[in-house]
Amino acid sequence: MSSMKTNISSALVILASMVLCSLPIHAHEKQLTNVSFKYWKQGTTINAAQNSYSLSTVGLEDGYYTTTLANERARDFTGVAGMKIELKVADQEIRVNLIFGSDTAVVFEDGSVMIALDEVTGEIHRSVAAFGTFTVPAYFSGTLYFPFDALKSNIGKIDYWGLTIVQEEDTVVGFTFETVSILDLEDAVEYQTYLQDQFILPTSVQIPVVGESIAILKGPTTGEYRLDSTTQGVTIEKNKMTLTTEAIKGSIDYRFTYDDGRFVRFSTNVVPSWIVGVENQGIPIALPVKSINLIQRFGILVDNSFMHGLRLGIGIIALLFIVFYRFIRSKEGN
Missing domain, CATH: 2.60.120.430 (Galactose-binding lectin)
Structure with a gap:
């Protein structure tokens, strides 16, 4: 033909x-x-x-x-x-x-x-x-x-x-x-x-092993991002996409809605975290059970709240050390 x-x-x-x-x-x-x-x-x-x-x-x-x-x-x-x-x-x-x-x-x-x-x-x-x-x-x-x-x-x-x-x-x-x-x-x-109008969005996001994974959705100031429908383990609030461990592999369909109600559709792929498995010639291979258990057991170490608290604690200890050091020096001077 x-x-x-x-x-x-x-x-x-x-x-x-x-x-x-x-x-x-x-x-x-x-x-x-x-x-x-x-x-x-x-x-x-x-x-x-x-x-x-x-x-x-x-x-x-x-x-x-x-x-x-x-x-x-x-x-x-x-x-x-x-x-x-x-x-x-x-x-x-x-x-x-x-x-x-x-x-x-x-x-x-x-x-x-x-x-x-x-x-x-x-x-x-x-x-x-x-x-x-x-x-x-x-x-x-x-x-x-x-x-x-x-x-x-x-x-x-x-x-x-x-x-x-x-x-x-x-x-x-x-x-x-x-x-x-x-x-x-x-x-x-x-x-x-x-x-x-410019939209700066992730092409893919990872499912966290513990805690949450967060992606910032950038766009015009004349509207906001919203999910097209309820999506397991995924929320969008204040132009921030949050995934929990309940999220599943696939895609997230969402939109940017202008203040006048008009909207633009977008989609982002959801993929497993790289620490959950690797691929050999395209076939997923799970990490050893001991590795997964270790990650889950000490998962608090990658939790955002824990890390913020840890930083605050270190800062307080450092401040107390400086105050104590100056107090000792002042005593020696006298």
Whole structure:
């Protein structure tokens, strides 16, 4: 079976399709109205009803197929911070990109990040482009924000722009276009904040043999981390993840929830402590029973409360020694 190339420049221009309806937008956004699309496609069967689309590659040879909804109209995007598309996705995830063209075509390259904000669930997806597309999850209903500063070339006057969808053979994807807007820097502050927020999290945490293991979860000051659901042996309080000996191997699913209720999901792996066992060619080998008993017997030595008390005791003894030493010296001086 031959593999289909996804070169947009060689795609066929088929026919004009639909006009986006005008809906209310933010005061400073510029909505692109009366946008007529032409289809650039490679064998895809397109069914359109007003602003809803179904793209099918059923029966086609193995490969990847590209469909672009192209607006062939000259526009000036100079000074624009990004493009916002309101979209509803059917029961299959879709892989998308934007294309802007004048003398050359410009797309978002791998590693670029866009925001998919689900207005129904409140979840914020920070989608990273891979293999030429961003992934939008099934049943998504909300806003896609594409920041123009992620493009390798500045966008100014263009001859066309379009939304590109890539899918494999024997698949059907569906989505509904609602509105398309361009935003200046003032309009884009909310989305740019979601893009720029940094989350510093552990990729894995260890189950303690005794006591607790603690991981600090760093993130914006405008929210807090929470577990998605009750997890055995794991708690998250004040952006601190704590594991007890009751934790089990697997993963911890949690989220950062902003003050406005929107959230970003994360996951951290849970692994046994290195002192519980080692691996020989991938097969876990338990430590000798005597070693485990010794660790458990003297486990107080690695308990945080005990160690803090020990430090305090040593400090008090040192202080008393200094006072006693000075007292003796003063006696000798007299």
